[in-house]
Amino acid sequence: MFPQIETIFLRQMASGDRLFLQLYKFIGSQPGKKVYIQSNLHGAEISGNAVIHQLIEFLLSVDAADLMGEVWLVPVCNPMGVNERAQHFSPGRHCAYESKDWNRIFWDYEKHNNHLLAFAKSQIHEDLATIRQNYLNIIKQKFARNLDEISSPHSVPYSERFRYELQSISLDADYLIDLHSSNNQGLDYVYYFRNREDSAKYFLLDFGILLDKYDGDAFDEAFIKPWLALEDCFQQLGRQIQFDIEAWTLELGAGMQMNPDSVAKGVEGIKNYLIQKNVLQNLPSTQGHEIYFAKSSNREKYYAIAGGMIQSRVALGTNIKAGEKLYQILSFNKENQLPTVIDICAAEDGLVYDVSTNQAVNQGEFVLGIIH
Template sequence: MIPNIYTIPLIQLASGDRLSLQVYRFVGAKPGKKVYIQANLHGAEIAGNAVIYQLIEYFRILEVTQLFGEVWLVPVCNPLGVNQRSHRFASGRYCVYEGKDWNRIFWDYEKTQEDLQEFAKSQVNLDIDTIKKNYLNKIINHFITLTEDIHSPSSVPFTELFRYRLQSLSIDADYLIDLHTSTDRGLDYLYYFSHRESSAQHFLFDYGILLDDYDGDAFDEAFIKPWLALENAFQKLGREIIFDVEAWTLELGSGMQMMPQSVEKGVQGVKNYLLYKGVLALNTKAIAHEMTFRSKSQITKYYAPVGGMVQARVPLGSVVKAGEKLYKILMFNKNGELPSLINICAEKDGLVYDVATNHAVNEGEYVLAVM
């Protein structure tokens, strides 16, 4: 297959130069689902670009009859963030103009709709495909109104323009996959939403975190929360409906790195998921992988209780028991006393799945996380 390639202007710089998005769209011989996959929303999280490159190469050798529906691939989806540097380190987690996390800026229809229960009542006796079409039209019609502010004389801040560009590409997708890594050093795992465990197992990851506690306005959250809200509304009316709409964030190893094993896990996971969903038509069956699931509310992040230097930290991937030592802090007192070592122990059992890159911490800075 040969993709349709679109270059979409994103922002014009003071120099007159433009930063752009590039979209690779593969369309199958028969209609079907729309899959949207993007990478590098946070500037330092580059591994997903390698995943998308390998997926492009994979789709290019497929016959058009082996793809149902369409797949949209957007590498380097945040060129402004990707190009931010501080010494040798990539930053790019926050918009330098507004100080906002690039993945906490997205428009969430669930927060603005006022007639959800009334809509559910009007649709409760319809078939699920008709309900899905009607609700998607409501979301899109509301989304279109955002252009009024963009084209007004006062215009909008860049984060609002940026989010509009990405969400205009993805808002009508059936399946959304956002490729990330840890900001620091992390294991491979995914974030998922309620009632999607069986689908999650087809990404072939060992660990999954249920987003039962939202940070707010993240790309995957903003996409799926309206659908989750509608499912809950139908449940109150006595009808159980789970829409075939899914959003995923895949965390592929460590920031500022393209770790081959993490890239390969991402590629194989996406392929297997698309096979499971019937997007790929191949002479093989998708497989499910047994996973360990945790809720986001069960995660414990550890922050330095004092300033100093982190020593003897347990390795990434360690299984720890409550009361076991996680790390020490070497603290230099400025009150005439000798330096001291402070032991920090686990509050509960769990797996160390993410650790900070920097071993020098101010009081209150992040050190590691346990699921």
């Protein structure tokens, strides 16, 4: 099966050069769900590009009759962030011009809707498919107004134009997968939303974090938050419903690297997810995978209490007990004193899931993250 390939204009630079997205659409011969997958929203987080490349190669070998619906893939979805450099390093997490996190800029319909409960009341006796289509039509109508601002003489900052392009091709998806990696060095895991634990297991990762607190500005949050809010409204009205709409962020390894193991996990997990969700048929799948779940509100970051060099740090993936040593800070001074070594111990039990790449830290800089 060969994809439809589309090129989407993003931005003209001062030099006259132009930036584009490239979208690969694999469309099955049978109707079904729409899956949207993108990578590299943060410039240094490149592993997802290898995942998408391998998924493209895999889907080329799939018969169109075995794909129910559509799979849309957008690698290198943020050219501005990907191309940013500071000597040998690729930061790319923030729009330098606007000082905004590239993954905290997205349009959240719920913040523009004050009549959600009234809509739910009007749909209380409708079936799920009808409710979904009616709600999606309203979201699309409201979202389309962004184009008026973009096209106006005063226009908008680039981040708003950028988010419009990504959301315009993903807004009507059933399943959305955003491929990231740690800014530093991290475990492979999946972020998920409430009541989606069973589907989270399909990705075959060992670790999942429930996003129990969020503001809706991240890509996955902005996509699913309106649907979670509508589920809440129906619950208030005494009707329990859950839409077959899911959003995921896969964190695959370290920044500025394409670790083969992390890439392989991402590819196999997404393939298994597509099979389990009946997007792909007549292919073997894996069931019953065990996964450790934790809540995002139970994450704790450790920041350097003094400037210096990090040494004797516990390894990524270590299960730590309260009171055990996490790391040391070798701290120099300009006070005519000998250097000191400061031991930092864990305040609570937990799993070390993220550690800094740079082991030279100024006071107050990130050293590691623990979840419990």
